[in-house]
Amino acid sequence: MNKINYGDLLRRFSVPIMFVIICAVCAPISGLSPSYLCNEIVTRMGRNAFLILSLLIPIMAGMGLNFSMTLGAMAGEIGLILVSDWQIVGIPGMILAMIVSVPISALLGLFCGKVLNMAKGREMITSYIISFFINGIYQLIVLYLMGPVIPIKHSNIKLPRGYGIRNTVSLLSMRQKLDNLIPLNIGGVKIPVATFIIIFLLCLVIIWFRKTKLGQDMRAVGQDMGVARDSGIDVERTRIISMVLSTVFAGIGMIIYLQNMGNIATYSSHSQIGMFCIAALLVGGASVEKASIGNVFLGIILFHTMFIVAPKAGTVITGDSMIGEYFRVFVSYAVITVALIMYETNKRKNKSKAGEQLALAQEEANE
Amino acid sequence: MTEKTNTITLSDRVKDIAKDFGLPRLIITGFLVLLLVVSPFVGADLPTQISNIINRFSWNGILVLAMVPMVHSGCGLNFGLPLGIISGLLGATLSIELGFSGAFSFLMAILLATPFALVFGCIYGWLLNKIKGGEMMIATYVGFSSVSLMCMMWLLLPYHSPNMVWGMAGKGLRTTISLEGYYTQALAKILQINIGNLSIPTGSILFFALLAFGMWAFLHTKTGTAMTAVGSNPEFARSSGVNVDKIRLISVVMSTWLAAIGILVYEQGFGFIQLYMAPFYMALPAVSAILIGGASVNKASVMNVIIGTILFQGIVTMTPTVMNNMIHLDMSEVIRIIVSNGMILYALTRKTEETK
Numbered sequence: 012m013n014k015i016n017y018g019d020l021l022r023r024f025s026v027p028i029m030f031v032i033i034c035a036v037c038a039p040i041s042g043l044s045p046s047y048l049c050n051e052i053v054t055r056m057g058r059n060a061f062l063i064l065s066l067l068i069p070i071m072a073g074m075g076l077n078f079s080m081t082l083g084a085m086a087g088e089i090g091l092i093l094v095s096d097w098q099i100v101g102i103p104g105m106i107l108a109m110i111v112s113v114p115i116s117a118l119l120g121l122f123c124g125k126v127l128n129m130a131k132g133r134e135m136i137t138s139y140i141i142s143f144f145i146n147g148i149y150q151l152i153v154l155y156l157m158g159p160v161i162p163i164k165h166s167n168i169k170l171p172r173g174y175g176i177r178n179t180v181s182l183l184s185m186r187q188k189l190d191n192l193i194p195l196n197i198g199g200v201k202i203p204v205a206t207f208i209i210i211f212l213l214c215l216v217i218i219w220f221r222k223t224k225l226g227q228d229m230r231a232v233g234q235d236m237g238v239a240r241d242s243g244i245d246v247e248r249t250r251i252i253s254m255v256l257s258t259v260f261a262g263i264g265m266i267i268y269l270q271n272m273g274n275i276a277t278y279s280s281h282s283q284i285g286m287f288c289i290a291a292l293l294v295g296g297a298s299v300e301k302a303s304i305g306n307v308f309l310g311i312i313l314f315h316t317m318f319i320v321a322p323k324a325g326t327v328i329t330g331d332s333m334i335g336e337y338f339r340v341f342v343s344y345a346v347i348t349v350a351l352i353m354y355e356t357n358k359r360k361n362k363s364k365a366g367e368q369l370a371l372a373q374e375e376a377n378e
Numbered sequence: 379m380t381e382k383t384n385t386i387t388l389s390d391r392v393k394d395i396a397k398d399f400g401l402p403r404l405i406i407t408g409f410l411v412l413l414l415v416v417s418p419f420v421g422a423d424l425p426t427q428i429s430n431i432i433n434r435f436s437w438n439g440i441l442v443l444a445m446v447p448m449v450h451s452g453c454g455l456n457f458g459l460p461l462g463i464i465s466g467l468l469g470a471t472l473s474i475e476l477g478f479s480g481a482f483s484f485l486m487a488i489l490l491a492t493p494f495a496l497v498f499g500c501i502y503g504w505l506l507n508k509i510k511g512g513e514m515m516i517a518t519y520v521g522f523s524s525v526s527l528m529c530m531m532w533l534l535l536p537y538h539s540p541n542m543v544w545g546m547a548g549k550g551l552r553t554t555i556s557l558e559g560y561y562t563q564a565l566a567k568i569l570q571i572n573i574g575n576l577s578i579p580t581g582s583i584l585f586f587a588l589l590a591f592g593m594w595a596f597l598h599t600k601t602g603t604a605m606t607a608v609g610s611n612p613e614f615a616r617s618s619g620v621n622v623d624k625i626r627l628i629s630v631v632m633s634t635w636l637a638a639i640g641i642l643v644y645e646q647g648f649g650f651i652q653l654y655m656a657p658f659y660m661a662l663p664a665v666s667a668i669l670i671g672g673a674s675v676n677k678a679s680v681m682n683v684i685i686g687t688i689l690f691q692g693i694v695t696m697t698p699t700v701m702n703n704m705i706h707l708d709m710s711e712v713i714r715i716i717v718s719n720g721m722i723l724y725a726l727t728r729k730t731e732e733t734k
Contacts (some may be wrong), residue, residue: 129727136457136514137726140719143662147715155709171630331550334530348519355509355516 024169026346030313033342034320048319049181049200055315056278056308057206058271061218063288063307066258069082070302070332071077072253073233075354076289076347079123079138079254083261086115090262091269092153092277096163100184103190105270112262113115120258124251127221135299135351142285153277176277186258186273186319206267213260214304233300257332290314299354317342402724403689406670406717409690410664413696420703427696434691436566436582437647438667440640441660442687443586444633445668446593449678450602451629452609453506455668455722458517459661460525461502465494467528470642470651471551475539475562484561485669487642495638496631497669498524504631507623518661525658532653555651561642582647589636594680596632605629609676665717666690669725693717 021028040046049120062080069077090112094104123141130137157163168180190203220226231239232249240246265284269275292302294317295310318339325335418424441459448456457518469491478486502520533550535545542555542690556562568581596602607615608625616622641660645651671686698710 023682063449090669126723126727132511133514133726136518137723138517139518140722140726144716144723147712147719149708149714151712154712155707163666328533331533334533337526337529337641341523344526346518348516348523351512351516351519352505355512358512359508359510 019237024296026349027309028312030317033311037320037324038316040327041320042327043133043323044319046199048316051319052312052315053200053202054190054271055318056079056311057203057210057251058268059288059291059306059315060313061213061282062261062264062266062284063292063311064210064217064304065257065264065268066288066292067302067304068220068229068253068257068260069305070300071226071233072229072250073300074127074138074237074250074253075135075299076292077138077257077261078135078285078289079141079145080257080261080288081142081285082119082123082280083112083116083258083263084265084284085145086112086119086258087262087265087269087279088275088277089115089149091182091185091266091275092157092168092176093161095180095182095184096165096168098165098184101188104185105189105266108266109263110268113259116259116262117255118252120255121251123258124254125376128247146282149281150352153370172198177255178277180275180277180297182269182272182274185270187271189267192259203271206271209267215306225249225252286343286347287314290346293346293350298350298357314343388589388663389390402637402721403672404687406693407720410692410696413693413700417696417706418699422703423451423575425573429575430695431649431692432578432583432687433566434695435687436579436586437644438640438664438691439683439687440636440643441587441588441664442640442667442671442683443590443593443680444636444640445664445673446597446678446680446683447629447632447636447666449673449676450609450614451605452676453624453626453629454514454517454675455665455725456517456630456633456637457514457665458502458521458655458659459637459664460521461498462495462634463641463660464524464528465498465634466491466638466641466645467651467653467657468494469638469682470645471537471542471555471653474542474555475537477539479560481561481564483566484642484646488639491638491642492635495635499631499634500627502629502634509656521661522617522658525655525696529654553652553654553656555653557645557649557651561646563642564646566647581646582643589639590680590683595694595719597680599729601628602626628725628734662722663690663694663718666721669721674725674728690718 040244045134062084065080065083066077067074087108090108090110093111094108097107099107108335118310123138126141127137152161154175157176158169163169163176168177169175170177173360187203187211189205190201193208195202195204221230228239228244228249229252231242231244232246236246239249265281268284269280272280291310291314292306294314295306295308295311297303297306320341322332322335323340326332328334391465412426412581414424414427417427440462442467443460445456448454466487469487469489472490473487474482476486476490505520509516535551537549537551541559542551544550544552563579565581565585566579568584571578571580596605604615604620604627605625607618608620608622612622615625641657667683667686667690669686671682671684673679673682673686694710694714697713701710702708
């Protein structure tokens, strides 16, 4: 009995274990100093944790990995672009950007939730396509409507032709303002205390949310939509709320992310963010139907260690810097692929197991 | 099932198509017609435009055709198209590496790509049989993983042909490889028709017609009918003695092989081999083209392929010129993104409404 449990455990944590091995092999080869690594990981923890936490709620509601978290990221970017045009700097600027982004995210989340309700059973591919679709709308707004329709005053963020936003918008006035709000330095490792406090608060909110009526409803919907509906839960509404919450959190997360980076790559910042966040969450041992706060932090540590170490190690081994770059992209995609395959095979296994149990129960009843 | 329409009279068919079309398709068709009507008035040369559309149709047709078998067998839209494209790229680069040149290198590229397509297709099909119900999402990520794996491989594989590797390092393939002297326009030049500004790549179109006819004929063989049966009702197919897994595997292998051929035809028209991240998003235009043509997640015909490719490529080629001439504003890229992904979204949400 014990042996089977070990096997199960090993399978469940196969991805994190694999990553520990990759990191353990690559870290010494890369020749990066431990203090540099620590610094980088702490920075990336502050940068990404909020974004990845936003993925937890749709998983709870049984909607799988929210590939359309990009929607929130775009809303956050729109907020930041507007605020940097209004030239409101520092923390007030960030807060205003969040206030601007929230209604946009909520609207997009509403749209996304409605569409996903029409595509039950294939939420992930649909949310993935939604992110592309809205990216088209985002480009329409930012590239053509900002200027003639949405007033943009300052030419330093406008394209030379007079409308549309430049490829990069500098956030120098906001750069790491939140991270450095409460400065703390332990043994050469800079710790963004204020960012961590906000992340910690979001963790508390998520833990609290799970215990509320709505949170319980969401878990019931995630377990079985039919049963949830029979017990009087408005399934569609619950699912929409989970998408709205996720998108709003993703928008705020993106603002935190970008204040750390210090500039917005207007047309590409958001495009990869969903993929990297999802990969990190999965690396932390989460699956499509189950993810915890612990997975988020373990995932960030392992995934980003690999992210920092792989290109250097690749360069040392093959003498070509591109190999490592491609390697980490490949690993990100491979992790998601493996997680999706495991999810689908498990789903089928459980289905047949449930069938067997039903047959067994019937036999027993007959006896 | 949809093939039945071929035998009915034209007016019936028009009605049928109009009914099947749905609002988004009607809008897209209307938009294209509007573009064609407007283009002479804004100073765009209509014959050039039309030959552009025909040309791009001949490049992309087979990639779109590759969608058909998997839709028929119920595997959904093949978002894993990049896997087949990679087989094609391997064939193309090997053909050049082995020193073939001229139009003959095209034939060799097809022959060399085939074993890769078969092997990759078998593995991919085996995988998709393990995860029935979640094909589309996993197909997407199988495509992505294979493209990013091959990014490393293009650098590491021992290619030496000076026409393909980086000049300085002497190894690692370039991101784009010119096909000048190899098989650029290999098909298009056959029986090419030139009337003023209008030029028609007859060879490419005949090649597409050959494969499309082959597909149509295949769908009417015993295996083809079984494929349709598996797609529309797997339980029924199983109980009438069809080996569902085997049929699905065949459809995936066919789709992968067609994608490999498709990219080779695309390259002979375009004149370049594009490696590394280029195949990454190639599935999306093909998927939306067949959907625009009237296919749905579980229903597609050769007719859908032809109509869809013409409409999609028509919009892609017409919008930039017409828009540029009209308002000096190139919004074609944005329009393309919104139209193609909107179409996929529409298809993904529609089927569930039917089954509800």
